[in-house]
Amino acid sequence: MNSVFVICEIEEGKVADVSLELLTKGRQLANQLKTKLEAVVIGKDLKDIENQIFPYGTDVVYKAEDKRLEHYLTLPYTSIITDLFKETKPEIALLGATSQGRDLGPRVSSKLKSGLTADCTSLEIGPHEDKKAGKTYEQLLYQIRPAFGGNIIATIINPEHRPQMATVREGVMKKEIVDTAYKGEVKNIDVSKSLKDEDFVISIVERHMEKRKVNLTGSQVIIAGGYGMGSPENFNLLYDLAEVLGGEVAASRAAVDAGFADHARQVGQTGVTVRPKIYIACGISGQIQHRAGMENSSMIIAVNTDENAPINQIADYVINGDVAEIIPRMIKAYKKNTK
DSSP states (O other): OOOEEEEOOEETTEEOHHHHHHHHHHHHHHHHHTOOEEEEEEESOOTTTHHHHGGGTOSEEEEEEOGGGSSOOHHHHHHHHHHHHHHHOOSEEEEESSHHHHHHHHHHHHHHTOOEEEEESEEEEEEEEETTTTEEEEEEEEEEEEETTTTEEEEEOOSSSSSEEEEEOTTSSOOOOSOTTOOOEEEEOOGGGTOOGGGGSSOOSOOOOOOOSOOSTTOSEEEEEOGGGOSHHHHHHHHHHHHHHTOEEEEOHHHHHTTSSOGGGBBSTTSBOOOOSEEEEESOOOOHHHHTTTTTOSEEEEEESOTTOGGGGTOSEEEESOHHHHHHHHHHHHHHHHO
């Protein structure tokens, strides 16, 4: 069994959180398969970058370093990854479902004819029996994701082709250090063997980076509002509650479509995925599309007038009542208890 591979992204000299989350999951998968966890980083000035990666249980870090690779470029990155995978023949390859991963993943999988499942919400190892072909597979990667508009959860497998590739959004997997003293092996890639002049037919002339105005994935307390908030004025109550609790305000797709909040605050299948310590869902029915983005929260509190709302099925605490009455009472209670 060959390795589990994570293609890491670098942001201003740091390994992106989504890559660290995938390393954590990759270590778990590698343990199940009794194989190595390997990672690859591409960029400029990668000195000691492996020290950010080894603590997550990584056995081998491949480094592709070149001044021309400072920022992501489709063709050279694809050439390097493709050649590396042809040489190492990984069993599984994971990428973040970011703008980079969504561009790079399909290109690599197309060149290797391996297949790719996008925006997975869960990854597991398990068997599969193909009765038509008369074959049994023991340790396939179950690539699990919502499908058909979030109405079903699909389990996708790739029995014959390798690597089994999947992208995962930030916040879906848990980020966890295995051992701060964990040490693996560093292997430097000779990029001159992979890169050709035609890989640089496109160059970056100017680059502007706008920092996220809303950091939902980094917040430990999230107060989310749905269409059941009723109006933008009622939705503003969530900001008052968030200020008291030191949290961020999020929204369901229905609330965003109604103009109650910006898309940057949307949680769910078509928004961001979060796993805070506390998630307070206010006026949210809790359809599967929304639950896919927040069901791994440590504690879920649902405030809703509907006793049979789907969100109540996964909530740790349910408050039945009018959000316009309950939220001001919550604000008053929290202010009193925090003094």
